[in-house]
Structure formats: structure tokens, C-alpha cells
Amino acid sequence: MTRDYIRERQQRTGWLLVAPALVLLLLVYAFPILRAFWLSFFTENLSTNLEPVFSGLDNYAQLVQDGRFWQSMRNTAVFTVLTLIFELGLGLIIALSLDQAFRGRGLVRTVAILPWALPTALIALAWRWIFNTEFGVWNDILLRLQLIASPVNWLGDPFWAMVAVIAADVWKTTSFVAILLLAGLQSISQDLYEAHALDGASPWQSFRQITLPLIAPQIVIAMLFRFAQSFGIFDLIQVMTGGGPGGATEMVSIYIYAAVMRYLDFGYGAALVTVTFLVLVAIVGLTWLYLARLRAKTE
Amino acid sequence: MVASLGVRFPGLILINNFFGRTFSRFFSRGWKRLSLIFLALAVTAGALLVGVGVRAQQPVTISFLLRAVEADQMQGLAEQFMAENPDIRIEMVRGPNAADAVENLYTTSFLLGDSPYDILFSDVVWIPKFAAAGWLLDLSDRVSEADLADFLGADVTAGLYQDGLYRMPFRSDMGMLYYRTDLLDQVGLDPPETFSDLIAASEAIQAQTDVSWGFVWQGLQYEGIVTNFVELIAGYGGFWIDPDSLEVGLDQPAGIQAAEFMKTVIADSITPPGVTNYVEEDSLRQFENGNAAFLRNWPYVWAEANREGSPVAGKIALKPMVHDEGQQSAACLGGWGFGISATTPHPEEAWRVVEFFTSYGPMKQFVTEFAYVPSRRALFTDPDVLAEFPHFEQLLEVAETAIPRPPVGQYAQVSDILQRYLSASISDQMTPEAAMQAAAGETRRVLGVES
Secondary structure: OHHHHHHHHHHHHHHHHHHHHHHHHHHHHHHHHHHHHHHOOEEOOHHHOOOOEEOOOHHHHHHHHOHHHHHHHHHHHHHHHHHHHHHHHHHHHHHHHHHOOOOOHHHHHHHHHHHHHOOHHHHHHHHHHHOOOOOOHHHHHHHHOOOOOOOOOHHHOHHHHHHHHHHHHHHHHHHHHHHHHHHHHHOOOHHHHHHHHHOOOOHHHHHHHHHHHHHHHHHHHHHHHHHHHHHOOOHHHHHHOOOOOOOOOOOHHHHHHHHHHHOOOHHHHHHHHHHHHHHHHHHHHHHHHHHHHHHHHHO | OHHHHHHHOHHHHHHHHHHHHHHHHHOOHHHHHHHHHHHHHHHHHHHHHHHHHHHHHOOEEEEEEEEHHHHHHHHHHHHHHHHHOOOEEEEEEEEOOOHHHHHHHHHHHHHOOOOOOOEEEEEHHHHHHHHHOOOEOOOHHHOOHHHHHOEOHHHHHOOEEOOEEOOEEEEEEEOEEEEEHHHHHHHOOOOOOEHHHHHHHHHHHHHHOOOOEEEEOOOOOOHHHHHHHHHHHHHOOOOOEOOOOOOEOOOOHHHHHHHHHHHHHHHOOOOOHHHHHOOHHHHHHHHHOOOEEEEEEOOHHHHHHHOOOOOOOOOEEEEOOOEOOOOOOOEEEEEEEEEEEOOOOOHHHHHHHHHHHOOHHHHHHHHHHHOOEEOEHHHHOOHHHHHHOOOHHHHHHHHOOEEOOOOOOOHHHHHHHHHHHHHHHHOOOOOHHHHHHHHHHHHHHHHOOOO
């Protein structure tokens, strides 16, 4: 009984201590989301003199028919899935290499993190120049190697523009994934590998049976981080292609920015935000359920 | 007792010594507090009065945001104004050099309700949106029709929004066709007048000389492709949006022809395929290096392509954009001007600043010093200006054909629609006809008109 009482009191103190942080979180996360949700039922744009006028589900009805929104959703999905796959694959390879002992490892590790540490807008500008049709390095290299006969208009072609922005993002953020995975790798005891090798396991078997399961938490964390960032990608696209050509690389965030900041269509912008937010929550929720079930199965 | 009070309030010792005992007796408990309060009040009021007096003599600050390069260029005029008007101080806030970044900064500051800027230094296309949002003062009762008649017609129309005048034109800008006189001589052709002339001349030059390309322009998905299109659609006798009836003309024959022209010149190798990624600089570079015979661009090209060391210096001329048989040339209007914030506490002073910058003398000084295009018609034929820029004679001809982009509040949105579909059309994602039909449909939806 006394123990229960003490525990209850400790819990109450605990809640009191985290209360300020909770209030802060509610203010900076819950309030804007709820406010956007509320605003999405109003029409507030230049035709209403920027005054909110209740319009029910009008914004959502418009959104369902809005080809530009669905195109940007599709672009965002393609971009997110492809960057995630490449970043995980390359990140894992880099992490495994950096985990080996070799001369100058510290230096290489530092250099590897550099792309991630540089400002995205600058990187995007540099990539834009690299892919420039007439003056870009990339066309120059390919021409010299005689891999292409005439300069390719990388950023002016819908397909290649998407490839180019994915390449730029993979180049920039793979090192972030690599560093996270490297942390996971270093926490694995060497004894495990030794014992496994003594049992006659091949390196490939060790990798699948020891390395992968033990860095699974780091993989999940890295992928969640990267998923959220890729889904909301803005600066890289804005600088490299501005969403072009013909909207072929326009992401949801770019469209929302245009709707709110350039068109001053706050109601519709709020509807876009709400739907995007729900999609994001749904994907994270499904992933979480899947992982939970997986864990339950292995236990 | 008085002494102890004196410790807390040293000034009281002075008062006490000065007025002597009788006064100090008067300082009994209740009175003491009351008098102190009165004394404090009197001192505060006095200080306030003095402060207001000083303030009235201090100049009123009129501030506006502009691109840093332009702030440098306008600094001289601002200083001249301040020397002549000691009661006003002009504060030019130096913004980023990208115009749309400046527009966003203005937008956010106006959205807050109480803009820190008294004046809006505005690109011509921002005006409808800012006026529709109610962020600008109507200037029509401050300036007479006669005064406005001195400015280029399109520059005045571009400042109108639903019967109000929201912008005084400062420097103008318009699109035109530059051509290589030497190449035309070589193939024995006159400067082109029509679209088919342009294509024929390009093909002749590409066949008979070692110049690779005929006609270069701007095709990236951005505002530039729209300015090119505005000239083409008007050249085919059509229109984008009628500002009065809000009728959309993109899917009418002229609109489709204009979109088809963009695609044809690329397909026929008159324009390099890289044009789908060109901004002004890219097309200028091709023209300047002697790789192209014709260039659609803005007035700044004249000085740039004629500078010493330029391979085409002295070999170029300019003329209004080509048009279809039986139609008129059109130049898309650009340029910058001044609006006044609806929330400024100093509208009178702000107007005086605007009036100064847009008056004859300062504008003349500015355009001759920095080779910009004036918005006052008389400056094109001013002998001093002509002595410096002889090509202003042809430029006036171009300027008279200038047309503004549609003055609708949702301009940014309808421009984006057009940009996307034009870009989709020239990068082979859609046929010109399908692209223009889709663009027209979306534009009508945004404007709230039934198709």
C-alpha cells in the first residue's frame, strides 16, 4: 500500500516535471496542425479579400479533382521511395567500409559527412551547374568518354530531371544514413563474429545473421528520418528545377508553398497541408504496425 | 524626518534648503506622498513635451525594400532627395537579388498587417495581387490624367486595378527581337516582320553561314516563358485573359498557334533543344557568342552585346517582335515602379518620395547613368539621352507596342498554370493543343468563370 502510494506520488511528480515540455509541444505541433485543419473548411483567398468564409468541404472537393496535387503527390512518392532505397543501400556499403580499420579512417569519416553538413541551397546550385546542358561538367565528361553524341538536356527533360534531383539528394544525404548505421555497427561486439566464424559461418552469413538483425533499430531510425525529410523536400527542388519541367519534379511542399505564399490561397493551402499530413501519418502508422507485428512474430 | 527622505530622494534636500522650514512643515505625511506624486507627474509630462518637440524636428523615415543591386544604384537619387527635403529620410532596405524572394518578403510583411515598409518598390506583375489584397493605397486622386499621359501607355495601364491606380512607373522594360545585321546582309534578306519571315531567315542563315542556330529565347518553366508567350499570342492576334470579361483566350486558335510556334522552332532545329532550360542569360550567351542569328530578350542586351570585346559588337540591331500576317507586333511589358502601403503612417511623405523618383529629372539621371529604360515617353527623345543611347529611337517604337500581362489578382496562379503547360508542351509531354486546352480550363477555374 505504501509502495503504491509512493509510486503514485512519483508518477505525479513526473507528470508535473514534463508538463511544461508537453505544453510547449502542444503549442508548436498540435496547435498549428489543428489550426490548419480548421482553416481547411474555409475559403480564404484573394476572391474573399483574405477573409475566411466557411465553405465546408469545398476545398477537399477541389483537391480531389486537382491534377497538379496528384501529380506532385506522385512525384513526391517516386522521389521518396527511390532516394530511400539508394540511400540505404549506399549508406550501408559506406558504413561497412568505414567500420573496417584502415589508415586515415578518421579523415575519411570526416570527409564522408561533409556533403550532409553543407547547406542544401548551395549544393542544389552546384548540381544545377553540373547538369547544365551547354556548360555543365556532367555533359562534358560524358562527351569526352563518347558515351553520348550530343549534350543531353538533363534538367529540361521530365525523366532525367527527376533522376538528377534524386542523384543530388542521394549524394547529399547518404552520408547521414551511413553515420547512423556506423554507430550501430560499432556497438556490435567482435566476439560474436569470431564465435560465428569458428562455427564455420561465411562472411555473408555473418552479415545476414549478425550484422543486419543487430543494426535493424538504426536502419529503422535512419529510414524514418529520411522518409520524413524526403517527403517534405523543398530547398533542393526549388533551387535545382523549381518543380519543372512542366511540373515533372514538383513536390507537395513546393505546391503548398506556391498555394499559400504566392497565390495567397490560405484555405486551399490548409486543405493541402491537412491531406499531406494525414498521408504522412498513415504511412508512418502502417510502418509501425508492420514492425510491431514483425517483432511479435520473432519473439 | 526630512533628512531621511533626503537620503532616499537627494533632490528633496535641495528643495528643503531652498524653501526653508515653513515648506518643510507643510510636508506632513499625507501631503508629502501626494506632492511627490505630483512632482513625478510634472517631471514626466515635461520630459514628454520636450521629447515630442525634439521628435517633430526629426525627419520622418520612409522605408522600402528592394534588391541590393538596385539599392546601390538608387542611393545617389535618395541622397539628393534627402538633401533637398531635410524633413524626410529615405531608408532603402537591401533585399536579395532574386525578384521573387523580394516579393515574398513584401508578402510576409504585409500579411502581418502592419508593414514596416511605407513604399512598395514593385515589379509590374505584383500590383494586381497586392492591390486585390488591399495592401496598397489608391493613388488616382494624387495624380492627374495629364500627368499620366507623359508615361508610356502600357506602364500606366499596368498600374491600374479595378479603376484604382496603385503604381507610379519608374523604369520600364519590354521584350523585343535582336538580330544580326551582318548575317542578314550575307543572305540578302530584310529584317523579318512576320513569323514565317523569321523562320525563313533563320533557315537561310543556318544553311548558308556557319551560325548553328536561328532563333533563341527563354523556355525554362518560369515567368520568362510566359513573357515570350504573351508576345507570340498577341502577334497571332489573340489574348491570354481579358481583364474586363475574364474571358480566357489560351484555347482559341491564336493561343494554340502561339504554343505551336514554340514547339515548331525547336522541332525544326531553328532553336536549340536546350531552350527548354533557358533563362535570359543562357539565350544571351548563345547570341553574344555568335551562335544564333535572332534573340528575343529585354533592353539590357543592347549594352551587354555591344560592349567592347563582344564578338557581335556593332553587328546587331533591334526591332519589335515579329507577328503573324496582318497582325501587330507586341512587346511584353516588364519594369519596376512605386506603390504606397495602405498602412503607412506617412502617406504624404511617401508620396513625395514617389513623386521625386518618377519625375523627369531624377528618372533621366537614373536611366542615363545605369542604362535603364525610362517610363516617361519624352525621355526616349531627350537629346542628352539620345546622345548616350542612340538606339532609344528604335526602342520607343518597341515601347509603344508594349502590352501588360493580365491585371488579375490571381496573376501568380494563372502564370504558373501557363508556365507548367507551356513547359510540358515544349518538352514533348503534351501536344500544344492539349496543353493549351488544359491550361485554359485550369485558368478558368482559378478565375471562377464557367467554360
